[in-house]
Amino acid sequence: MSASTATWAQVPVIDPSITLQCLKPAKAQRDALAYPFDAWKDGKGGRVQVELLFHSPDRGPAVSVLPADADERLVDAVKFHVNTFRLPCVDRGVSQGRVILEYVFKPDDQRVAASEPRDPEVERRQALWACVRHVSGAKSPAYPPDARQALRQGSVQTRLEFRSADTPPIAQVWSATGNGPLHTGVEEWVKGYRMDCHPGGESVTQDLQFRFRLEGAPAVGFKPLTLMQLLPAVKGIRDQRLAFDFTQMDCPFDVRLTYLQPHAPNKVVQLDSFEPSRRPLVDWLQGIELNMRGTQLEAVYADDLLLSVPCAKINL
Incomplete structure (x- = not known):
């Protein structure tokens, strides 16, 4: 070798960004901003950028208009539109989330183009x-x-x-x-x-x-697994009581687990979307330790495991 x-x-x-993952409503609805008819008839266009600050999971954001080059009617339309947005992963009184959005009004074809939302903390x-x-x-x-x-x-x-x-x-x-x-x-x-x-x-x-x-040494790291395939490898699984209903967690879904036990909690990231209802599963995955030692443990330690969670119920 x-x-x-x-x-x-x-x-x-x-x-x-958890903030961007859990931002509601879905992208199609966030982008669906109607062009104010009177502003369009007057040929008014421009760019409106806003920063949204969320303090509560079930209330609209505080809206700050960043330097804008647009008619006031367009600014008002954006402010009214984003007031319907929610950030359900915010803990009331504990955390907050910031999002920056931009809408470009194009009078030639009566169209509004929406940017992808940005998380200023991640950019920082x-x-x-x-x-x-x-x-x-x-x-x-x-x-x-x-x-x-x-x-x-x-x-x-x-x-x-x-x-x-x-x-x-x-x-x-x-x-x-x-x-x-x-x-x-x-x-x-x-x-x-x-x-x-x-x-x-x-x-x-x-x-x-x-x-x-x-080069030439055996490959190391995790292969993608389903949660059901992972369970038998969890240390002490027979002594645990588990009750998860994934059908109530917007299933199926994927998470990425970085294995760091027993020295630190495993890092668990929800992929594609974030759902607060998955918190009990995420907490459990952060604490699991696998039945591995020596070179077997070296091969997967601090590696990323792509874990697929099905639409199923577990009651152990």
Whole structure:
């Protein structure tokens, strides 16, 4: 078996925006804004951009009109339209969600074009990560020689907390081995990161995954599974009481699970859509531990599992 080529990758983990996933109504209804007839007859067109701030799951947003180049009648039409929007994943009094939307009024064909909604917090995190550099000037470290010689491969998960522009991040590092060469190499490497554009006065946290692969070595990682296929591999499943009705969770649906147990809760992201009714399942998946040890655990640790959930009921 040849392992002449070692590949290494650092992957910033910026999850899909929950805010955008759970924004209601559906896209077709959000985009269906009628052109005010009197403004169209007057040949008025333009661009209206608004920021929506949600404080409650069942109430309309506070609407701020960003600099606009449009007739007031068009601005009023947008404000009235977005007042029907809801963000059911917001916890009243605990969290809030921001969304930016843009509507372009085109009088030549009496059409309104709607942009895709944007989450300013996700855009902010992406911009902050884009300015992170390593003091060595290198984009990646060398594959740890001990790991390469022993044909060790796998993934390491980190959580970096940046508190200023000129100090190293406070790092948490999780791996299957805990103190193997891949873990140690990452632990030393992340000390060299700096966030040059740090805004100051706050803590900025970023998850980062490191993937180590060797050409010619056996492939590592999860294959896509259904939830029913996963259940037998869950540690202590026979001692658990489970009662899930997926028919009440807008099924079928997919989630992405990043396996981090037993060192940290698994990361679970709902794909395509977000439904608050799935919270009990997500909470359970975050806590599951699999019956794996040694090289088997190394092969899947910090890897992403695409999990398909069917329209079914479970009562164990």
